[in-house]
Amino acid sequence: MSERVVGEWTLAPGSPQLVLQGVTRFYETGAETVRALGPLDLRIAAGEFVALMGPSGSGKSTALALFGALDTPSEGRVLLNGRDLAGLSLDALAALRRREIGFVFQEFNLLPGLTAIENVALPLELDGQPLRDARLQAAEAMESVGMATFADRFPEDLSGGEQQRVAIARAFVGPRTILLADEPTGALDSVTGEVVMRLLRAQCEKGRTVVLVTHDSTHAAWADRVLHLRDGQLVGLEGTP
Numbered sequence: 001m002s003e004r005v006v007g008e009w010t011l012a013p014g015s016p017q018l019v020l021q022g023v024t025r026f027y028e029t030g031a032e033t034v035r036a037l038g039p040l041d042l043r044i045a046a047g048e049f050v051a052l053m054g055p056s057g058s059g060k061s062t063a064l065a066l067f068g069a070l071d072t073p074s075e076g077r078v079l080l081n082g083r084d085l086a087g088l089s090l091d092a093l094a095a096l097r098r099r100e101i102g103f104v105f106q107e108f109n110l111l112p113g114l115t116a117i118e119n120v121a122l123p124l125e126l127d128g129q130p131l132r133d134a135r136l137q138a139a140e141a142m143e144s145v146g147m148a149t150f151a152d153r154f155p156e157d158l159s160g161g162e163q164q165r166v167a168i169a170r171a172f173v174g175p176r177t178i179l180l181a182d183e184p185t186g187a188l189d190s191v192t193g194e195v196v197m198r199l200l201r202a203q204c205e206k207g208r209t210v211v212l213v214t215h216d217s218t219h220a221a222w223a224d225r226v227l228h229l230r231d232g233q234l235v236g237l238e239g240t241p
């Protein structure tokens with residue numbers, strides 16, 4: 001099998017992109033310490049599409065935030081593309097979130113004061129790319145989610161499904177190798193949800209890694225592997241491919 005080049009990274013297919021070793025997340029709530037997740041050992045390979053399922057409160061969003069360096073574990077290590085996130089400075093972590101990781105949430109989270117294409121170009125501009133290059137890449141990303149003709153609309157003039165397609169374009173624009181999606185279809189009807197799943201699957205076919213949190217088993221069926229969390233623990237021995 002040949003290597004795939006995704007953005008500035010060259011990843012051998014099947015090489016571990018995301019590795020969790022003994023990851024635990026505790027929350028202090030008053031006098032109580034709540035274990036939201038772990039201990040969790042997990043390897044997600046480059047180019048894999050993994051669905052994360054489990055009841056409400058089982059730790060899915062907590063896990064996704066740790067995968068994407070939005071949160072830090074109480075114990076254990078998270079390695080992304082071979083680097084221990086604990087060893088990175090705050091600046092390096094911010095750069096990692098702009099360049100390597102894309103997030104998609106249930107609520108779309110587009111900036112209302114920017115047009116669709118400006119939303120998509122923003123992470124590239126924040127990363128210091130010249131405006132023209134950022135716009136060109138954003139236009140390509142908009143095209144690939146079927147939103148080229150909506151580029152100059154503001155989010156409030158788009159349907160929920162259209163906003164989510166823009167949010168997906170924003171999540172993968174640039175050299176991102178991993179997309180983390182937390183209930184991206186939660187606010188959409190089933191037909192529109194299917195469109196979103198097809199877009200995520202297409203990103204995976206292009207060599208990106210996708211981790212999808214979902215309650216919907218028909219959406220989880222798009223994944224290569226389905227992980228089940230219960231009370232912060234993986235059910236079964238599915239952590240290692």
Ligand SMILES: Nc1ncnc2c1ncn2[C@@H]1O[C@H](COP(=O)(O)OP(=O)(O)OP(=O)(O)O)[C@@H](O)[C@H]1O
Nearest residue numbers: 027029034036054055056057058059060061062063
């Ligand atoms: N900031 C916090 N402070 C205290 N406890 C928290 C905090 N965030 C999450 N928790 C707890 O951690 C556990 C896991 O929460 P998490 O949000 O990861 O669940 P989830 O699987 O994403 O649930 P849902 O399907 O409802 O989104 C829950 O018991 C939750 O109450």
Ligand SMILES: [Mg+2]
Nearest residue numbers: 060061062182
């Ligand atoms: Mg959640």
